[in-house]
Amino acid sequence: MGSVRNITSYSGNGLRDWLVQRVSAIILAVYILTLVAFMICHQNLTYGDWSTLFSNLFFKIFTVIALFSLILHAWVGIWTVLTDYVKPTWLRGLIEIAVIISLIGYFIWGVEILWNIQGVLF
Amino acid sequence: MSDLTKKVHFKIYRYNPDVDQAPYMKDYHIDVPADRDIMLLNALFLIKNEDDGFGYRRSCAEGVCGSDGMNINGRNGLACITPLSSLKEPIVVRPLPGFPVIRDLVVDMDQFYKQYEKIKPYLQNSNPAPAQERLQSPKARLKLDGLYECILCACCSSSCPSFWWNPEKFIGPAGLLQAYRFLADSRDDHTEERLAELQDPFSVFRCRGIMNCVDVCPKGLNPTRAIGKIRSLLLQEAL
Amino acid sequence: MSLPTYEFDAVIIGAGGAGMRAALALAQSGYKTALVSKVFPTRSHTVSAQGGITCAVGNTHEDDWRWHMYDTVKGSDYIGDQASIEYMCKTGPECVYELEHMGLPFSRLDNGKIYQRPFGGQSKNFGGEQAARTCAAADRTGHALLHTLYQQNLQAKTHVFSEWYAIDLVKASDDSGFAGVMVMSIETGELAFMSARAIIFATGGAGRIFQSTTNAHINTGDGVGMIARAGLVLQDMEMWQFHPTGIAGAGCLVTEGCRGEGGYLINKDGERFMERYAPHAKDLASRDVVARAMALEMRAGNGFAPNGIDHVKLKLDHLGADIIKSRLPGIRELSMTFAGVDPIYEPIPVVPTCHYMMGGIPTNVHGQVITKDTNNQDKIVDGLYAAGECACVSVHGANRLGGNSLLDLVVFGRASGLHVQEQLNSYLPRKNASEADLEAAMSRHQRWMTDKNGEHVSDIRAEMQKIMQSDFGVFRTGEFMEEGVEKLKTLVERMKHATIDDHSKVFNTSLVEAMEAENLLVTAMATAVSALHRTESRGAHSREDFPKRDDENWLVHSTYQQENHVMGTREVNRAPKFIEPFEPKERVY
Numbered sequence: 001m002g003s004v005r006n007i008t009s010y011s012g013n014g015l016r017d018w019l020v021q022r023v024s025a026i027i028l029a030v031y032i033l034t035l036v037a038f039m040i041c042h043q044n045l046t047y048g049d050w051s052t053l054f055s056n057l058f059f060k061i062f063t064v065i066a067l068f069s070l071i072l073h074a075w076v077g078i079w080t081v082l083t084d085y086v087k088p089t090w091l092r093g094l095i096e097i098a099v100i101i102s103l104i105g106y107f108i109w110g111v112e113i114l115w116n117i118q119g120v121l122f
Numbered sequence: 123m124s125d126l127t128k129k130v131h132f133k134i135y136r137y138n139p140d141v142d143q144a145p146y147m148k149d150y151h152i153d154v155p156a157d158r159d160i161m162l163l164n165a166l167f168l169i170k171n172e173d174d175g176f177g178y179r180r181s182c183a184e185g186v187c188g189s190d191g192m193n194i195n196g197r198n199g200l201a202c203i204t205p206l207s208s209l210k211e212p213i214v215v216r217p218l219p220g221f222p223v224i225r226d227l228v229v230d231m232d233q234f235y236k237q238y239e240k241i242k243p244y245l246q247n248s249n250p251a252p253a254q255e256r257l258q259s260p261k262a263r264l265k266l267d268g269l270y271e272c273i274l275c276a277c278c279s280s281s282c283p284s285f286w287w288n289p290e291k292f293i294g295p296a297g298l299l300q301a302y303r304f305l306a307d308s309r310d311d312h313t314e315e316r317l318a319e320l321q322d323p324f325s326v327f328r329c330r331g332i333m334n335c336v337d338v339c340p341k342g343l344n345p346t347r348a349i350g351k352i353r354s355l356l357l358q359e360a361l
Numbered sequence: 362m363s364l365p366t367y368e369f370d371a372v373i374i375g376a377g378g379a380g381m382r383a384a385l386a387l388a389q390s391g392y393k394t395a396l397v398s399k400v401f402p403t404r405s406h407t408v409s410a411q412g413g414i415t416c417a418v419g420n421t422h423e424d425d426w427r428w429h430m431y432d433t434v435k436g437s438d439y440i441g442d443q444a445s446i447e448y449m450c451k452t453g454p455e456c457v458y459e460l461e462h463m464g465l466p467f468s469r470l471d472n473g474k475i476y477q478r479p480f481g482g483q484s485k486n487f488g489g490e491q492a493a494r495t496c497a498a499a500d501r502t503g504h505a506l507l508h509t510l511y512q513q514n515l516q517a518k519t520h521v522f523s524e525w526y527a528i529d530l531v532k533a534s535d536d537s538g539f540a541g542v543m544v545m546s547i548e549t550g551e552l553a554f555m556s557a558r559a560i561i562f563a564t565g566g567a568g569r570i571f572q573s574t575t576n577a578h579i580n581t582g583d584g585v586g587m588i589a590r591a592g593l594v595l596q597d598m599e600m601w602q603f604h605p606t607g608i609a610g611a612g613c614l615v616t617e618g619c620r621g622e623g624g625y626l627i628n629k630d631g632e633r634f635m636e637r638y639a640p641h642a643k644d645l646a647s648r649d650v651v652a653r654a655m656a657l658e659m660r661a662g663n664g665f666a667p668n669g670i671d672h673v674k675l676k677l678d679h680l681g682a683d684i685i686k687s688r689l690p691g692i693r694e695l696s697m698t699f700a701g702v703d704p705i706y707e708p709i710p711v712v713p714t715c716h717y718m719m720g721g722i723p724t725n726v727h728g729q730v731i732t733k734d735t736n737n738q739d740k741i742v743d744g745l746y747a748a749g750e751c752a753c754v755s756v757h758g759a760n761r762l763g764g765n766s767l768l769d770l771v772v773f774g775r776a777s778g779l780h781v782q783e784q785l786n787s788y789l790p791r792k793n794a795s796e797a798d799l800e801a802a803m804s805r806h807q808r809w810m811t812d813k814n815g816e817h818v819s820d821i822r823a824e825m826q827k828i829m830q831s832d833f834g835v836f837r838t839g840e841f842m843e844e845g846v847e848k849l850k851t852l853v854e855r856m857k858h859a860t861i862d863d864h865s866k867v868f869n870t871s872l873v874e875a876m877e878a879e880n881l882l883v884t885a886m887a888t889a890v891s892a893l894h895r896t897e898s899r900g901a902h903s904r905e906d907f908p909k910r911d912d913e914n915w916l917v918h919s920t921y922q923q924e925n926h927v928m929g930t931r932e933v934n935r936a937p938k939f940i941e942p943f944e945p946k947e948r949v950y
Binding site for chain 2: 404408464469470472473474475498499501508512513516578579610613817862865867869871
C-alpha cells in the first residue's frame with residue numbers, strides 16, 4: 001500500500017496538481033477577461049493599440065504569468081488524460097516527452113514574441 | 123391473488139466460460155404477474171426457473187446486502203429494489219461495467235474490495251479504550267449519517283469512468299466514501315495518517331466530479347460530496 | 362485422488378455476526394484460522410437486522426443484567442437454558458462496549474452514550490414497567506455491526522474464503538469425531554478438503570423453508586443439514602419465530618423498534634387491538650403473543666384485505682417526520698419501496714412472517730456441540746462448535762426476544778472463538794480422514810454434478826415451502842401436521858432423484874441452490890417431526906389441539922435425529938451460576 005508515486009506527474013502530489021489546475025485556471029480567466037475588456041474599450045482595435053498594450057511592463061509580466069499558467073494547466077490536464085487512456089508505459093512516456101518539449105517550446109516562443117514586441121518599439 | 127400474467131421481454135447478458143466462446147445477449151419472454159408489480163430480482167428468478175444455467179448473485183432481496191448490483195437498461199442498480207414497472211421493454215440486463223465477468227451477471231469484484239481495504243476501513247484510536255463506551259455527541263454522530271450506510275454493492279464505482287481507467291490506483295467513490303466515514307468519526311484519531319495516504323495524484327484526485335456515483339447509488343448516498351470534503355481536509359492540512 | 366487439502370487449526374463456516382466475531386477472537390491467537398463463507402462476508406444475513414442489540418448497559422434508566430435475564434427466561438417460555446441466558450446477559454455489556462470500541466456507529470443520547478430503545482418483552486425489576494434496553498444504530502444495527510466486524514477482520518488479516526460453499530463434514534477415520542470440512546470454491550467449482558482441529562458452525566438460519574419469510578435467500582440451514590447428515594442431534598426444531606411485522610406480500614422485516622419508538626398495530630376499524638390481547642405491554646408484548654393476536658384478528662375478519670393478502674397495519678405517522686427520519690430511516694425506505702407507503706403519512710401493511718429459528722445445533726455455553734451417546738446421555742463432540750442462529754445454546758428457548766439475536770451472536774461467537782483457542786492450547790489433535798471419508802463428504806456434490814433428466818429441484822423446494830407455510834405456521838394442528846410430515850417424506854424421496862440441468866463448473870449457482878435445497882428439506886423435516894411431537898403450546902409453538910402449556914411433560918428441549926426421525930428430550934438447564942433459577946410462571950404481558 002502507500003501513496004501512488006508517479007514521477008511523470010507534475011509534482012507527485014495530487015493536491016498540488018489540483019491546486020495548480022485551479023489557480024492557473026483563475027489566472028487564465030482573469031487574463032482573458034482583461035483582454036476582452038481591452039477589446040471592448042477599443043472598438044476599432046489597431047496594431048498600435050495592441051502593441052502599446054503589450055509593451056506595458058506590467059502587462060508583459062502578466063502575459064508571461066498567463067503563458068506559464070497555460071503551460072502548467074495544459075501539462076496537468078494532458079498528463080491526466082494520458083494516464084487514463086494510454087496504458088503502455090513506453091508509449092505514454094514517449095507522448096509525454098513530446099508534450100513536454102512542445103510545451104517548453106511554446107513557452108520560449110511566446111516569451112520570444114514578447115521580446116520582439118519590445119524590439120519593434122525601440 | 124389472481125393468476126393474471128403478461129409477457130415481458132428481457133435481453134440478458136450471458137457468458138459461461140465453461141461452454142461459451144464469447145458473451146452474447148439472450149432474449150427471454152417471461153410471464154410475470156399482471157395484477158401487481160414485482161421487482162427485477164423476482165423476474166430473474168422466473169428466468170432462472172426456465173433456464174437453469176443462468177447465474178447471478180442475490181441474498182437479502184431487500185436492498186441491504188448489496189449482492190445484486192447490475193446494469194439495468196444502461197444504469198447501475200440493485201435488482202431487488204428495482205420495480206419492473208419502472209423499466210422500459212426490452213429490459214436489458216448486463217453485469218456491472220468495468221469489472222471482469224466471471225459468469226453471466228456475476229463479476230469479479232476483487233479490485234473493488236482491494237480499494238476498500240486500502241483506506242484502512244476500521245476505527246483507529248491510539249488511546250486505550252475506556253471501560254465503557256467512548257462518548258460521542260449526537261452532533262458528532264450525525265456526521266456519519268450518509269456515510270456508514272454504504273452496502274458495498276459497487277454500483278457507484280462501476281459507473282465511474284475514472285475507476286474504469288484506473289481501477290488499481292483510483293480508490294473510487296465507494297472506498298472514498300468510507301475513507302471519509304473514518305475521517306469524520308470523532309472517535310478516530312488517525313486523521314493525519316489517513317490524509318497522508320490520500321495525497322497522491324490518483325487515490326482521490328482522479329475524481330472529476332461527474333457525479334455518476336451519486337446518480338446511481340441505491341442507498342441515496344453522495345460519494346462526490348464526501349470526496350469534496352476529503353479534498354478540503356487535504357487543503358486545510360497543507361495550508 | 363488429487364483433492365487439494367488446506368490445513369488449518371480452526372475453520373469457521375459462515376461469516377455473519379457469529380462467524381466473524383469468532384474469527385476475530387481467534388485472529389489474535391496466532392492459530393491458523395480460515396473463515397469460509399458462501400457469500401462475501403458483508404452479504405451475510407446479519408446485515409438485515411434492524412432494531413438493535415439488547416443488553417443492560419443502563420444508559421436511559423437504571424438497569425441490571427438480572428432483569429434482562431428474567432425477561433429472556435420468561436420470553437423463552439421457560440425452556441431457555443438459564444446458565445446460557447445468564448452468561449449472555451452478564452457478558453452482554455462487555456461485548457457491546459467492545460463493538461463500540463471497534464467503531465460501530467451507534468446512535469447516541471445527549472450525554473454521548475449509546476442510544477437505547479424499548480423493545481418487546483423488556484421490563485425493569487423482574488416484570489415491572491417497560492424497559493428501554495436495546496442499543497441501536499438507527500434501524501440499521503445489523504448492517505453497522507456486520508460491517509464493523511468485517512472491518513475488524515480486515516485489520517486482523519483473517520484468512521477469508523469468500524464464496525466458498527461447505528458441503529459436508531468429513532468424519533475422522535478412527536471415528537473419533539471430525540477431521541474437517543469438504544468445501545467448494547463457487548467461482549471455480551473446485552473441491553477441497555479443509556483439515557481442521559476445530560470447526561465452528563456459524564451458518565445462520567433457515568427461514569427459506571417457509572414461503573413467506575424475512576430471511577435472505579442464503580438462509581438455507583446449511584449447518585443444520587450438515588449436522589443432521591453427520592448423525593448428530595438437533596434441538597427444539599419446532600420453535601420458529603414469526604415476526605409480527607413483515608411487509609405484507611413482500612416479507613421484508615419491519616423492526617420491532619417501530620413499536621419501541623411508539624408505533625402500534627391497528628385493525629381495519631382503526632382499533633389498537635393489542636390493548637385487548639396484552640393490556641399491560643400492549644404492542645410491546647413478546648413476538649409470539651403479538652403474532653398470534655394478529656393472526657386471530659385476521660381470522661375474525663378484522664384484517665384489511667380478507668380476500669387478498671390479508672394484513673393489519675402498523676401506524677407510525679403520529680410519531681412525526683423527525684423521529685421517523687432520524688430513528689427509522691431504513692424502515693421508511695423499505696416501506697416506500699415494497700409497500701408503496703410512506704410511514705410519515707400512512708400506516709404500513711404488515712403480517713406475521715417467518716423470521717427466526719430458535720432451535721438448531723445444541724451446544725453448551727462455550728459453543729461446544731452436544732449430541733447424545735448410545736445411552737442417550739449428553740456428549741460433547743470434541744472440536745465441533747456452533748454459534749449464532751444455527752446454534753441452540755439455548756438462550757431463546759421457545760421464543761426469542763427482539764434484540765437478543767445480535768447479542769447471542771456476538772456473545773457466543775466470541776465465547777466459542779475463545780474456547781477454541783483454549784482447547785487448541787491444551788489438546789485437540791489433528792484427525793485423519795480416509796479416502797472413503799472424503800468421498801462420503803463429497804458424495805452429494807458428485808451426485809448433482811452427474812445425475813441427469815430427473816425432476817427439477819426448484820419444484821421440490823417450492824412444494825416444501827408451501828407445505829411448511831400452510832401446515833407449520835403460526836397456528837398448528839396435529840391433523841394437518843401429520844399430513845404435512847407425510848408430504849415432506851415423499852419430497853425427501855423425490856429429492857434423491859432430483860437433478861439440475863447445469864453441470865458446468867464456473868459459478869454454478871444451480872448446483873449451490875440444489876445443495877442448499879437439500880439442507881432446507883432436512884431442516885423442514887426436522888421442524889415438522891418435532892412440531893408434531895411436542896403436544897403442547899409453548900412460546901412460538903402454538904397448537905390448536907393442545908392449546909395449553911404442559912410443564913409436567915414438556916418443560917424440556919426436544920431432540921431430533923435424522924435417521925428414522927427419532928425424537929427425544931433433553932433437560933432444560935435451570936442452574937445459573939450466580940443467582941437462583943427462575944421458576945416457570947404463567948406468562949402474561
